[in-house]
Amino acid sequence: MTMNAENTPAPIDAEIHDDTIAKFVLSGRRQVRQLLQEIIDHHALIGGHFGNGGSFLTALLELSDDEDTLTLDASPDAATHRRVLSAPKLVCVTQLDRIRIQFVLRDLEEGHEDGRTVIYAPVPDEILRLQRRDAFRLPVPLSHAATCVIRTKGVAEPTVEVVGRLLDISVGGIALQVPTDIVEFVIGSQLETCQLRLPNLDPIPLQLRVCNISRQEQRSGAQMLRIGLSFADLPRSAENAIQRYIFNTERERNARERGGL
Template structure:
């Protein structure tokens, strides 16, 4: 599959898309990257194919950024060979994402480092503004919920995830199978994303909405928030969201 640039990956769509969260000004981007340096923020750097390593920015020049290398030489080789290095981090609970292209290995004060041109754009996404992706039917994204029935007996059910964000998921379940209450925490649930092992997580019930069906029956739409989501699980969820957006945007433009 063609590895599209971040610009195509995050194209604005008719539903609002992510364009409103993008920074394009070189000065703004440089200021935000400098803040990542000042706050010693760790960065998850993804080189494609499910490969990633933890790194940090070292310093900025006028037109370039220096990145710490991985202690794993193989990870550095993959980063240098990749079309882009997707960098994901947080600054004061705000998600920051940008792509670096044209990486080269250099020496910084006698130590190896990675150098790349300053990114042309950067995503700044506050958690409360987390972009929600409508999950394509063909992806068969699902969740196993562990809840209780009206008698407080344990119940486990599998349901399809209909949308997903960095903050949570929405799913639809039949009424009466479990007694869901807003504020309940559902522990030891399992989220199933394509091409990856299930993610163990805790979900908090945030909203419950009846969904009448054309055949006269009714389903319940559950809004579920991630609770204390581990960083590696959050990175895998974000990677799925952006890869799916990339595929959709490329398809709309006739790229695939």
């Protein structure tokens, strides 16, 4: 299934007409359908959330010719698929150009197309489109041993390779912990040759821009740097992989907090 990694954080609990978010709601028929078609065209990953903390990864496959029905990819897990169909609503959360999008689907029905199981749903009347870019940052579990390798000019050598521990991640950037004495990082500089290494994924080549730098003292007394970095010209495939990692990691964390793992 080809999809968008979002970051797909948990849905916003506030009612869509809450005054704080009402200004972000699209309700015009043409606006809603244009945005849904953009999601389809970009193969955006969607976190589908249903009752009692259930969730699965899906994607919008098609908007019908009359623009009244959406086709979604079904969960490959039969039990999850049954729960989705029986749920009163499916809250869909995705990212498009790093802007968070959320909408609710109801009256779900099972369908079959080209030998695959799909879900049909009426087009929603409104969509929440939050303009706050990169608002969700996921703290990376220490057990993941996630890192980013940076090749750049060193303090004492022409070129060095720095391996930074990943502290947090969003679809807009990362925070790393790195030694203080190998590279002199400069705010605003761009690091052209970097490689993000996330568990269960192939290494992701990317470019990073230094946004902020702070010193941190470890329990041992050792000094480390915390570097905030934004992604520069992140390819769509890399964004998809990062969103998938964020979604899966948050889902695992939520399951542990509920006692499910």
